[in-house]
Amino acid sequence: MDSMTFHRDATGEPVLAPPPTTPAQAGHAPPAPSRIHRLWRGAEGDPTWARPALLGLLLATALFYFANLTSSGYANSFYSAAAQAGSASWKAFFYGSSDAGNSITVDKPPASLWAMALSVRLFGLSSFSILMPEVLMGVATVGVVHGTVKRHFGAAAGLIAGAVMALTPVAVLMFRFNNPDALLVLLMALAAWATIKSIEQGSARWFAIVGVLLGLGFLTKALQVLLVVPALGLAYVLFANTTLRRRITGAILGAGAMVLSAGWWVAIVELVPASMRPYIGGSQDNSFLSVTFGYNGLGRISGNETGSVGGGNGWGATGLGRMFSTSIGGQISWLIPSALILLAVGLFLRGRAPRTDGRRAAYVVWGGWLLVTMVTFSLMAGIFHEYYTVALAPAIAALVGMGAAEAWEHRAKAVGSVTLSAATAVAAAWSFVLLSRTDWQNWLRVGVLVLGLASALLLLAITQLHRRFVPAVIASALVAVLAGPAAYSVQTVSTGHTGSIVNAGPAIAGGGPGRGGMPGGPRGAMGAPPQQGTAGGPGATRGAGGIGGLLNASTPSTEVVSALSADASSYRWVAAAIGSQNAAGLQLGTGLPVMAIGGFNGSDPSPTLAQFQQYVADGDVHYFVASGNGDGPGGGRGGGLGGGPGGSGTGAQISQWVAATFSQVTIGGSTFYDLTRPRSSGTATSGSATTQST
Numbered sequence: 001m002d003s004m005t006f007h008r009d010a011t012g013e014p015v016l017a018p019p020p021t022t023p024a025q026a027g028h029a030p031p032a033p034s035r036i037h038r039l040w041r042g043a044e045g046d047p048t049w050a051r052p053a054l055l056g057l058l059l060a061t062a063l064f065y066f067a068n069l070t071s072s073g074y075a076n077s078f079y080s081a082a083a084q085a086g087s088a089s090w091k092a093f094f095y096g097s098s099d100a101g102n103s104i105t106v107d108k109p110p111a112s113l114w115a116m117a118l119s120v121r122l123f124g125l126s127s128f129s130i131l132m133p134e135v136l137m138g139v140a141t142v143g144v145v146h147g148t149v150k151r152h153f154g155a156a157a158g159l160i161a162g163a164v165m166a167l168t169p170v171a172v173l174m175f176r177f178n179n180p181d182a183l184l185v186l187l188m189a190l191a192a193w194a195t196i197k198s199i200e201q202g203s204a205r206w207f208a209i210v211g212v213l214l215g216l217g218f219l220t221k222a223l224q225v226l227l228v229v230p231a232l233g234l235a236y237v238l239f240a241n242t243t244l245r246r247r248i249t250g251a252i253l254g255a256g257a258m259v260l261s262a263g264w265w266v267a268i269v270e271l272v273p274a275s276m277r278p279y280i281g282g283s284q285d286n287s288f289l290s291v292t293f294g295y296n297g298l299g300r301i302s303g304n305e306t307g308s309v310g311g312g313n314g315w316g317a318t319g320l321g322r323m324f325s326t327s328i329g330g331q332i333s334w335l336i337p338s339a340l341i342l343l344a345v346g347l348f349l350r351g352r353a354p355r356t357d358g359r360r361a362a363y364v365v366w367g368g369w370l371l372v373t374m375v376t377f378s379l380m381a382g383i384f385h386e387y388y389t390v391a392l393a394p395a396i397a398a399l400v401g402m403g404a405a406e407a408w409e410h411r412a413k414a415v416g417s418v419t420l421s422a423a424t425a426v427a428a429a430w431s432f433v434l435l436s437r438t439d440w441q442n443w444l445r446v447g448v449l450v451l452g453l454a455s456a457l458l459l460l461a462i463t464q465l466h467r468r469f470v471p472a473v474i475a476s477a478l479v480a481v482l483a484g485p486a487a488y489s490v491q492t493v494s495t496g497h498t499g500s501i502v503n504a505g506p507a508i509a510g511g512g513p514g515r516g517g518m519p520g521g522p523r524g525a526m527g528a529p530p531q532q533g534t535a536g537g538p539g540a541t542r543g544a545g546g547i548g549g550l551l552n553a554s555t556p557s558t559e560v561v562s563a564l565s566a567d568a569s570s571y572r573w574v575a576a577a578i579g580s581q582n583a584a585g586l587q588l589g590t591g592l593p594v595m596a597i598g599g600f601n602g603s604d605p606s607p608t609l610a611q612f613q614q615y616v617a618d619g620d621v622h623y624f625v626a627s628g629n630g631d632g633p634g635g636g637r638g639g640g641l642g643g644g645p646g647g648s649g650t651g652a653q654i655s656q657w658v659a660a661t662f663s664q665v666t667i668g669g670s671t672f673y674d675l676t677r678p679r680s681s682g683t684a685t686s687g688s689a690t691t692q693s694t
Contacts, residue, residue, distance in 0.1 A: 050155035054146060057159060061142050061166040064493060065135040065176055070127040071496035074588055075178045077553030078500060078600060079113065080130050081584035082106050083178070084591065086117030087125065093117050095269070097278045098580055101572045101593035101620075104606050106580070107282030107291060109265070111219040112180035125591060134182040138175025141186045142166045145394050145401075148193040151200075152358040153405040160478070161401025168393040169488040169504035170331040170386070177497060180221045181390050187217040188228050189394045192365050195232045199361045202242030204250030210236075211254035215261025223297045224391065227376055229258075231368025239361040266292075279606035281580075281599040286606070303381035315384045322378040323389065330434050330505045332389035332396070334485045336374070337430055338423040339396045342403020343367045345419045349406055362402060370395035386503050412463050421459040424477045428452020431484035440506035444487055452480035499552035500581070553585030559668030564590050564623060575672070576612070577625035578602045578651040586625070595621060598651040609653045616675050624658045626671035 074080035078098075082105075086093035089100040096110025097103070106113070115133040123129040145165045150158030165171060174181045191213040198206030210232060217225030233251055240247045269277065269288045283291040303315075316327060324333050343363060350360035373391055377384065404423070410416030428449055435445035455477035458465065462473065488505035497503075556564075564574040564586065576595035577583040583596035597612070598604050607615065615621050663677040 047155055050150075050159075053155070053159050054143075054162070057146065057162050057166065058139055058143055061162075062135065062139045064166070064489075065138050065172070067493050068496075069131050069135065069176055072131065072177065073127050073496065073498055074130060074553070075127075075498055076500055076502075077498070077584040077588060078580050079106065079116070079178045079180075081553075081580070081587045081594075082110075082113050083116035083120055083130055084125050084588060085593065086110075086113055087120035088591075088593075092278075095278050098281065098583065098596045098599075099573065099587060099593040101595060102278040103573065103595045104279040104580075104599050104604065105281045107296065107600055108180055109219040109222055109288075111216060112178075112183040112221070115183065116178060125588070130178050131176060134175055134178055137182045137186045138166075138171065141171075141175070141189050141394065144186070144189040144193050145397050148189070148196055149362070149398050149401045151196060152362055153402045157401040157405035159401075160404055161397045163482065164335060164400050164485075165393055165397035167482055167486045167489050168332065168334075168390075168397065169485055169492055170390045171393040172489040172492050173331075173497065173502060173504040174387055174390040176493070177387075177502060179387065181387065184217055184221045184225060185390055185394060187213050187220060188225060188369075188391070191217070191228065191232060192369065192394070192398075195236060195365055196358070196362060198250070199236055199240045199356070200358055202240045202246065204246065204253050207236055207240075207250045207254040208257040211257030211259075212261040215258040215263075218258070218262035219265055222292050224388075227373045227391070228369045230372055231365055234368060235361050235364040238364070239356055239358075241356045279599075279604065281596075281604060281606075284605060300382035300384070301376075301380050315382065318379050318381055320375070320378050323374055323392075326437060326508055327503075328386050328389060330437065330488060330508065331386045331503065332392050334431060334434065335396050335400050335427055335481065336370075336392075338427045338481070339370065339399040339403070341419065341423050341426065342407065343370070343399050345415065346399075346403045346406050349410065349415070359402070359406070362398070366395045366398040366402070370399065385501055387501075417460050417462055420462070420477075421456040424452055424459060424481060425456035427481045428456070431480075435484055435487075438506050438508050440491070441487060444483065448480055448483050451476055451483075455480055501551060551581065553581045553588065556586055556589040557668035557670070560586070560670055561589050563667045563672075564592060564594075568592050568622075570619070571622045572615070572620040573622070575623040575625060576621050576675075578627070578655065582625055597654060602651045603649075605650050607654075608650055609657060612654050613657070619676070621675050623665070624654075624662070624673040624675055626659075626664065626673060627655060 082092075082096060082098050085097050085100045089097070089102065091097070092100050092102055093114065094110070095102065096105045096108070096113050098106055115137075116130050119129045119133050123132075142162045142165050146158040146162035148158075149161040171185075174185070191210050194206055194210045194213060197203070198210060214225055214229065214232075233254070236254070237247050237251050240250065242250075266288055269280070274286050280286050280288050280291055282295045316322065316325065322328060323336060343366075346363045347360065347367070350357055350363065353360050370392060373395070377388060377392075400423075404420065407416045407419040407423070411420065428451070431452070432445045432449040435441070435448065455473060458473045459477060462470065465473065491506050492504040568574050568590075572593065573595040574590060574592045575583075575586055576597055577586065578597045579602040580596040580600045583594040587594040595607075595615075597607065599606065612621075658673050658675070661679060662673040662675055663679055665672045665674045665677075
């Protein structure tokens, strides 16, 4: 009897029961798995290989992205200088100022600068501290895409999507570069993940989180984030697991959250008196709303961008084939044809699913993202750079992973096997075309084509093959599909990238805008063009026109750094230069505030001649960077510098006044004007600097 216990049956009568045989029956729960075990094991129901494969993917992505990172120096010195300023001044941090003296902001909202500025505050100013946050954003984006796809399509689909994301050439470039696009893409991917979750749960609260993420995206790169809004909003309203009334209410709540999460910063900037904040870079009227809806907004669509350089056909021919063009195709288009095939078939296969079907909702989220963004990029007539296409990468990666998994599940039917075969064959054929556009690694294109077509044929008969051969067919198809972009990505990692216009992969003959020189003009016609691995970081050289140029900064000599650093605490700005890149090189070299007259293009009316004269009278500025040979900033021939298309021309006015009023000084081979020394007759030499009347 000692081994028996009493319990009561349904009628309440006591009965004998056998002793417990499990810890749970004995009232003792099994020991909870350790945190490390849960991390390694993954979610309940996942295959045993799923979590180790994910961790391996993330680790491999991190190692790949961190490799050779500092070869890019300060990458885009325009943003690096702003990050340096934000690390030295909380006011510059908040507004996104180009300098700690807060003369002017960059021409974008500041969210992407915040991560870099905090990194510089923690680790000091260096190439690594500037670019490390971008790499971490890239690894996070790969994880988000993987996790979002895995929710409804399984671990294998998520792994494929994550690998495609990690190996997209333009993504490899931008997650190792310091433009705003890295943070923008991460926030948009997070918004897609939160949208899927809000649809599953029919949750307005989760869709409000979507709005917050999109609002932060606006504070990263303004209106570009709106390109994903139609897809996310439509998917929620159509498919969320709740009533129509609650879906509409949730959509309104999400829109409100987006406005509030972006609007608080915009309201502060617009309401603070202009005299108490820096000038808003990129605008002609010192208004953030103006630059948002003009230069950075509708002007990008129409090509009518006041204060811009180039534009119109100078940024490449528009049309629906633009993403496949010579200059852009190798950046992003490797898997676009396959993604479109898989999207169409996926929607067909989900045609009779219930309204709340999660897979169909995912196709609408990612497919709508891809189509709206791709059409907009294809038709926009204003400023367009190849690296903008990184915004397509998460959608392409997700559609490839989702569609491949869906087709595989239907492989016993013609629709499944034919879809897998077609997607593989098209990807291999298009890779062959893209690889044929360059003389780089000619053997690869033939190998990709042969392997891809062979795999496509075998996929047609996949159910007839012995199961031991199936993994080999799958592996060969994946290799054929990913070999081209992976090779481009390896080349991208092995090369440093600096300047304002950068591209992934090897050089392409006739690559168009961004592959050497300004669009619409000869190489170097507007100052120093972007050169991979030269300017903008340690070991960089001085550009044409004395210091830097429109598209790239340069490293100042030790003599220049010494002269500008002397008695620096007595000045609000140790120097002033026309154009942000000219100022950025000096600022990064000295770690001291340098005024960027006219903003990025030199065409913003900041400061006016009267304002600059007052700064000089107050002793706020020490040196002024002279223009060089008529080609550099302020020289008069550079389209945007000193007053570009639609610009104010105040840079030229300031240059003329300075030249007529102050002594010219040669320091380390570069020409400056000493704003503490009015013109006088004769020539004086002091140390390495020579001063003469002009």
